[in-house]
Amino acid sequence: MMREIQLHKCAALILLVLIQVNTTASVHWGYDNDGPSRWSKIFPLCGKIRQSPINIVNSKAKVRSRLGNITMIGYDKPITTKIRNNGHTAQVDITSGDVFIKNGGLPGKYKLLQLHFHWGSDNGKGSEHTINGEQFPMELHLVHYLTSAAGVGEALTLPKGLAVIGFMFEISKDDNKEYTNIISALSQITKYSDRDIFSVQLAEFAVGDLLPNNPCHFYRYLGSLTTPSCDEIVVWSVFKEKIKISKRQLDEFRKLMSSEGVNLQNNFRPVQPLNGRVVQANFNVADTEDSSEGKENGRR
Template sequence: MQQLILPVLLASFWTICTGLDWCYQSQFTCDNMCNTPDKWGETYSDCVGKSQSPINIVTRKTLKDERLTPFIFTNYREVFSDTITNIGYSIKVGIPTFSTISGGGLPTTYNALQFHMHWGNSEGPGSEHTINGERYPMELHIIHVKKDYDDLETALSDPEGVAVLGFLFETSNTANERYDPLISALPSITAIDSEAPLESISLAQLIPHEKNLTSFYRYKGSLTTPGCNEAVIWTVFKNTIPLSMDQLTAFSQVTIEDETPMVGNFRPVQPLNGRKVFQSGGAVILVSSALLLAAIATALGLSQPN
């Protein structure tokens, strides 16, 4: 009986200690023996499912899909005010405006709900998705739910209820001023559940220009945090977001309990298990081929007379 009681007591202690019953490998210490990603499945069965995220995208194995047309971003340029919150494993910003995405091969319109980031530390990268095995400095996730749903929990009951836009970052020699409002608020949220006002920001200012968002990867996956629900249509864009090293370092200086740095908050890549990863560009190729054939016909004098 004692052998059974001790693990239960320890599990209860870990939950109280961290505020969560799971954590990232970087947060595991002798004083915080939380469940690291390799053990998430012991509590959350979906975390050992067959369609988990993130993944390593091997570009030469992706399939062109002409249905992956450019996205339609509605109200992404609208400026809004909200709060930025330290949620213990990332920072989160709610999106109170009626910003939506459609097109892009999505089955319907999706409403923006919130965004958050994943990063490494001041010495290493921390994106969740990798491209050909390369991990990028940081990754932004903009969470959307189907227009029929009011919250994430309800949307997760639908296999296509959630659409996440993933953006990878690169290190730049110059600072990205568009990120100033976000980064300047980070020193004010150094404890779990702490929050600070975030004013005058738009989704459009955080991501590449719309004209540079026509190239992307697509696959079916899951949330990258417990419960790892397999209800997500993933889009990972090819164009990256530049931030200076100082700006990237500002994220790894966010802390959790006992001034412990919030670093390495990314889940390791998961097996594809036979899933296909698609990339946009099929429609462009078809159009280009048609124009090429028309040009050849004109050059050969094969075009029909008026």
């Protein structure tokens, strides 16, 4: 009898140790002290060969107009969301409302789960993807999961379980009024919290209002989550059309604090090797104003 109790105690202790290790692993990464170059030591998938973000080079992109356009469903309907500071970004979680993407070469229909941002300490950096080596002041990611999966959990185990669409920002003189809702909530989530209770309900808005008018030109490649655990499960669509934002508005993002207790800035992962992957484009990249060839030859 005594021996049995001892064994139970031992099992409980092992369980406690396991829980603690797990908890530590889930939060122990960042962009400063635990910089991206060290992620793969704790999260082995971050060292694999199909990683994101990447540098997109126009002259090397393969034009595939057959991809067609991505169909955005429910992007024009107001939805319910809440925003929180998860220590790595400002994340807007969709709490109700059906927003989907399909077509555009996607292998199925995907449902919007959350959107979040990556930004820099100054306007010369911030985006995760770069185009012809150029980095932008901020990048928006809209994360969707495959609806044919049993749920988000199962989607995270599939090689194309997530479809993320990315948009670059460019600085404008005037504020982008569509972002007032999100930006005015930032002052309430300055501090990081891992508890959902500290999220702030946003006024209803249509996701499409956050995007440029009629976005249709995108680059496509297969990659990964850009944060640990870096799972290689993402069909990426990076759009050519950019979102406008004023410096004053961007500065509000820069006031957030990270899980490491410092200003949450430069929360972007550096670009990763292509390792033979080919980036496709659903538009004629040669017609792009910022095509590297055009610039080099001084044709524009």
